[in-house]
Amino acid sequence: MTPPFTRILRDMPAMTPFVGPETLERRRGATFALRLGANESAFGLSPKARAALTAEIGRTNWYCDPEHWELRSALAAQCDVKPENIVVAEGIDGVLGIVVRAFTEPGDTIVTSAGAYPTFNYHVLGYGGRLDFVPYREDCRNDLEALAARARATGAKLLYLANPDNPTGTFHGRAAIEDLLARMPEGCLLLLDEAYAEFAPAHELPPISGEDPRVIRLRTFSKAHGMAGLRVGYGVATTRLIDAFNRIRMHFGVGRLAQVAALASLGDDDFAAGVVREVARGRTEYEALGRELGLNTIPSLTNFVPFDLATNEKSDRVLARLAERGVFVRKPGIAPLNRFVRITVGTGPERAALAETLRAVLREF
DSSP: OOOOOHHHHHSSOOSSSSOOOOHHHHHTTOOOOOOOOOSSSSSOOOHHHHHHHHHHHHGGTOOOOOOHOOOOOOOOHHHTGGGGEEEEEEEHHHHHHHHHHHHTTTTTEEHHHHHHHHTHHHHHHHTTTTEEEOOOOTTTTOHHHHHHHHHHHHHHEEEEEEEOOOOOOOOOHHHHHHHHHHHHHOOOOOEOOOOGGGGOOOOSOOOOSSSTTEEEEEEOOOOOOOGGGGOOOOEEEHHHHHHHTTSSSOSSSHHHHHHHHHHHHHTTTHHHHHHHHHHHHHHHHHHHHHHTOOBBBBSSSSSSEEOSSHHHHHHHHHHHHHHHEEEBBBBSSOOOOOOOOEOOOHHHHHHHHHHHHHHHHTTTO
């Protein structure tokens, strides 16, 4: 006989934040020719990161530095804060788990947008929190005023916002984020997920501070740096918050190779800038493709573009037809976003192949 599961686990629905393309490939019995659904970078690793990995491969028998000191020091210099203002974890997903664990008691209310990044919801439910959802606006943008109002009305401890947004690609500039912070109630922490920050105008990102207790900034090496498979993310917050997170984080969660590669990539500004430029070129091509096919697209400041198929039913059918032809893409599941199919910006040849396939699929309708 095993002991009973916790009440939180017994009451939780079975859920997986994302069904991976590998799972879908096993179900369909074939690999995808185009992998454009997970917003991974199509442009690989920095040459400096590759060289660092090659040099370090012989030391994989050693544990990583559990304090991530060199990486945190480099990040602190880039962000103009102290290393004590930085926590490193297994991607932004890992940082989200730490923050939710630190602040969420069973029954606490946590506010987010309905249809936003589901891994955050996964963590909240795992610690017994109660999710309070605010719908996206009809123009598919996060409703910042409604989010702040709901946080005030519910006494929420945490408010989650991705900016630039996933899954829509929309962006709120510096003034809007500062206004959101001013509207939030005391005792509520803003989790500002900036996974796609490199693709946004730098002057429109609020300045990073290690002194503002109202917000934690979340960043990742998964997108512009092309390191999704190595799992490196970080948060920037006050030393009081980081001290608390250090009590509960997985100290060996970010492995030796991941730390070495992230540090090297951080020192290769030209590579990341090149990725950002190529993604911008690809977004322009996707927008032109949408016009050719009579499909609206959401102006995006990420590495993906949402295509508007007008209805949830049609977007479901297009998604299925693309999968039958070996193209992996994803779509949001909640209105008003569920009429869109979200497509990652691939390489030039991948974009050309996607365009040809999408034209063929839409001819069937």
